[in-house]
Amino acid sequence: MRPRIWITLAKGVVTESIRRKDVWVLAILGVVxxxxxxxxxxxxxxxxxxxxxDLAVTVLGAFSTILAVLTSSRVxxxxxxxxxxxxxxxxxxxxxxxxxxxxxxxxxxSWAGFLILAALVSAVLFGLHVHLGxxxxxxxxxxxxxxxxxxxxxxxxxxxxxxxxxxxTTFILAFGSPMLSRALVLTAQGSPASLPVCRVVEAFLxxxxxxxxxxxxxxxxxxxxxxxxxxxxLGYAVVYSSSALFGSWLILRRRAF
Amino acid sequence: xxxxxxxxxAIVLVGVSGNQARQLADVVNPKxxxxxxxxxxxxxxxxxxxxxxxxxxxxxxxxxxxYLHNGVEMRPQTSTEQHTGQQSAVAGTSDLGQGEGxxxxxxxxxxxxxxxxxxxxxxxACGAYKDMRGHTHNPPETAIPLFRLMTTVDPSFIPxxxxxxxxxxxxxxxxxxDAVKFLKRGVEENPTEFRLRYETGFYLxxxxxxxxxxxxxxxxARKLAYTRHxxxxxxxxxxxxxxxxxxLCLRDMGRKREQQLVAQEGIARFSDDPVLLRLVxxx
Numbered sequence: 001m002r003p004r005i006w007i008t009l010a011k012g013v014v015t016e017s018i019r020r021k022d023v024w025v026l027a028i029l030g031v032v033x034x035x036x037x038x039x040x041x042x043x044x045x046x047x048x049x050x051x052x053x054d055l056a057v058t059v060l061g062a063f064s065t066i067l068a069v070l071t072s073s074r075v076x077x078x079x080x081x082x083x084x085x086x087x088x089x090x091x092x093x094x095x096x097x098x099x100x101x102x103x104x105x106x107x108x109x110s111w112a113g114f115l116i117l118a119a120l121v122s123a124v125l126f127g128l129h130v131h132l133g134x135x136x137x138x139x140x141x142x143x144x145x146x147x148x149x150x151x152x153x154x155x156x157x158x159x160x161x162x163x164x165x166x167x168x169t170t171f172i173l174a175f176g177s178p179m180l181s182r183a184l185v186l187t188a189q190g191s192p193a194s195l196p197v198c199r200v201v202e203a204f205l206x207x208x209x210x211x212x213x214x215x216x217x218x219x220x221x222x223x224x225x226x227x228x229x230x231x232x233x234l235g236y237a238v239v240y241s242s243s244a245l246f247g248s249w250l251i252l253r254r255r256a257f
Numbered sequence: 258x259x260x261x262x263x264x265x266x267a268i269v270l271v272g273v274s275g276n277q278a279r280q281l282a283d284v285v286n287p288k289x290x291x292x293x294x295x296x297x298x299x300x301x302x303x304x305x306x307x308x309x310x311x312x313x314x315x316x317x318x319x320x321x322x323x324y325l326h327n328g329v330e331m332r333p334q335t336s337t338e339q340h341t342g343q344q345s346a347v348a349g350t351s352d353l354g355q356g357e358g359x360x361x362x363x364x365x366x367x368x369x370x371x372x373x374x375x376x377x378x379x380x381x382a383c384g385a386y387k388d389m390r391g392h393t394h395n396p397p398e399t400a401i402p403l404f405r406l407m408t409t410v411d412p413s414f415i416p417x418x419x420x421x422x423x424x425x426x427x428x429x430x431x432x433x434x435d436a437v438k439f440l441k442r443g444v445e446e447n448p449t450e451f452r453l454r455y456e457t458g459f460y461l462x463x464x465x466x467x468x469x470x471x472x473x474x475x476x477x478a479r480k481l482a483y484t485r486h487x488x489x490x491x492x493x494x495x496x497x498x499x500x501x502x503x504x505l506c507l508r509d510m511g512r513k514r515e516q517q518l519v520a521q522e523g524i525a526r527f528s529d530d531p532v533l534l535r536l537v538x539x540x
Contacts, residue, residue, distance in 0.1 A: 048402045050324060051317075142383070181373075181380075182364065188372045190337040195372060202373055210376070215385035219328035220395070222385060229382040232375070 005093055006101040013075050013105020014112075022067065026113050029063055030120040049130045050218060056121045057214035061143070063117055065174050065208075068110035068147045072154030073166040075102045095252045099155070099245055106151040111144050132217065135224045139213040142230065145237040146211025150174050152241035153206050156248040159255075178209035206240060314411035317403055321420065324400040326392070328385035330364035338362065338370075363389055397424045408443065418443035419456050426460060433464035451485075452495045454478035459502060468506045475503035479519070497527045504536045 017023070033056075076099075079085040088098060118140060125132065153173055157166035173180075181202070188198040210233060216222035323330060339360065365386040371377035380386070404421030407414060418440060426436035440457040447453055458474030461467045478499045482488070488496060500523030507516035520536040527533060 048406065050399060051320070051403055051406070054320065182366075185366050185371055185373065185377075186335060186337075189341075189370060190335065198372065202376065207376055207380075210379050210383055213383055215328040216383070219323075219385060220399075221327070225382055229379060232379050233383070236376075236379070 002097060005097045006104050009093075009098065009101025010105035010108055013071070013102060014108055016075075016078075017071060017105075017109045022071070022109065022113070023116075026063075026067070026116055029059075030117060033059060033117075033121060034124055050220070052125060052128060052130050053132065053218040056125055057139075057218055060114070060117055060121055061212060061214060064110065064114035064143070064147060065150060066171075067113040068106070068150040069154050069167055069170045069174060071109045072103070072106035072151040073158045073170055074163045075106055076155060076158045077163040077166075096249050099159075099249055099252060103151060103155050103241075103245060106155060107148050110147040110151055114143065114147060115140070135213065135217050135222070138224045138230065139217045142211050142213050142225075142233055145233055146208050149206050149208055149211065149237050149240055149244075152244040156244040159248045159252050173206055174208050177205065177207060180205055181207065181209065206244075207236065210236065310411040311414070314407040314414040314417055317407035317410070318414070318417055318420070321400045321403050321407075321424075324403060325394045325397070325424075326389070327395050329387055329389060329392075330385070331361045331389070332364050334360050334362050397427045400424050408446075412443075412446035415443075415447065415450060415452055418447075418453055422456055422460065426464060433460050436460045436464075449481060451478040451481035451499070452492060454481065455495050455499045455502075458506075459498070462502055462506055468510055472503065472506050472510070475499055475506065479503060479522075497523070497530055497533075500527065501530070501532045501536075504533065508536065 079088065079102075085098075089095070122132065122136070150170065154166060154170040157169050160166075161169065184198045184202050184205075188195045213225065216225070363386060365380055365384050366377065367388070368377065368381065373380075401421070401424055404417055404424060407417040408421060411417070422436040422440050422443075425439050426432040437457055437460050440453055440460070443453045444450070444457065454474045455478040458471040458478065461474065462471035478496075482492070482496045482499065485492075500519060504516050504520040504523065507513075507519060516536065520533050523530065523533040524537055
């Protein structure tokens with residue numbers, strides 16, 4: 001019963017995303033990437049293979065994160081704003097189902113966008129005779145897990161903030177994740193007394209940078225990561241996303257609409 | 258139909274104007290700085306383009322270090338790390354020799370400096386991390402195209418030319434000659450820049466031992482920098498080295514009187530420089 005509700009709600013998010021022409025944005029970005037790569041191809045890319053891969057991974061990471069943040073942080077507030085939430089809640093749809101269905105939809109849109117962009121970028125790189133290697137599949141899988149974490153954060157924050165504030169905060173957390181993590185490590189090193197606080201903050205921060213195998217994909221002779229590491233990342237993504245959604249559900253169930 | 262023809266005409270027009278734009282290159286981007294108002298001061302688009310070129314070149318420059326270290330990101334040690342005597346992840350040696358990387362450590366912390374436990378372990382396993390003590394570098398040829406690209410994107414980006422020449426010089430047995438060729442292109446693009454002339458002279462003198470060829474480059478660098486009193490720390494170092502190398506070359510060529518003049522002129526600007534002082538005393 002419930003999976004059917006989740007799938008229906010997720011389909012609604014995907015349809016809304018298509019209606020809002022998010023796919024067009026992706027298509028335009030793809031065309032820009034192709035033109036940029038073609039321009040570099042005209043100059044000649046001999047010796048610039050690493051640079052091309054670096055550029056591709058940077059573009060992929062940035063655009064897919066932007067799409068995930070924008071999709072996840074607006075799906076729930078829009079239901080409230082457009083007053084479409086009330087007929088939904090009048091049906092036998094629990095608030096938890098609503099939250100999870102929206103999360104699934106946001107994840108599907110983010111993954112679809114990411115995979116479309118990845119296919120475009122791979123085609124361009126292939127055309128320029130730049131090969132990615134087997135680690136690319138691992139990169140795609142792990143990045144998808146990271147996007148799910150980003151979606152859970154965006155959706156969770158959108159239940160307590162305005163869409164703009166939620167999107168901004170999620171952007172800061174998603175893109176600033178490595179920087180915030182480094183800052184905590186340095187703070188703990190410089191002031192051992194702050195270690196307990198650093199541990200707590202670290203536990204709450206979404207570690208989205210863990211899901212980026214880009215550097216291993218771009219530079220030479222890095223081996224794929226072991227299955228136990230992928231398992232660890234999967235576990236982290238599941239636990240963190242579940243916790244974020246559970247926290248949002250706790251807030252949402254007490255909220256009067 | 259009309260719209261299609263209009264679009265085609267617009268594309269042709271853009272193509273033709275783009276083809277003619279090269280002729281305006283020297284006006285929009287003069288190789289010698291004009292004393293009067295420049296394009297970037299009156300045209301927002303020129304200013305934006307300039308900013309983009311500068312940012313792109315700087316971004317590429319920062320990435321060159323990553324290319325040489327195969328993606329392992331480095332940072333300077335903090336004062337706390339230095340004071341507490343924590344072992345540098347680099348430990349001061351590499352295939353570039355003693356000193357390269359001294360006081361640096363990896364951006365992803367080593368396990369013994371990381372409180373994050375398994376999250377830190379995951380990051381070390383997923384990111385480009387390795388123990389950099391006594392580290393080696395990727396072959397320089399991996400970074401050379403990057404320097405060529407950054408100097409093409411922004412020909413006035415001097416660190417791109419100087420660092421690029423250093424990398425080119427390490428490349429093969431013909432490296433120093435290639436470095437000189439690379440720098441000469443930089444000099445063509447930046448005729449008033451004394452650092453590139455100094456660097457050209459340096460590779461001729463230090464690597465190729467062509468003192469007679471090196472001296473004119475040092476002389477030109479000295480002349481260009483002579484009237485400048487607003488030098489940045491890097492420029493100041495280059496000028497001091499110009500005086501040193503010029504005086505040393507002249508000494509080795511037996512031109513003692515000129516060597517004395519150069520060393521004294523250098524002392525007038527860098528009064529505490531031990532090399533120049535010794536050259537004046539022993540000259």
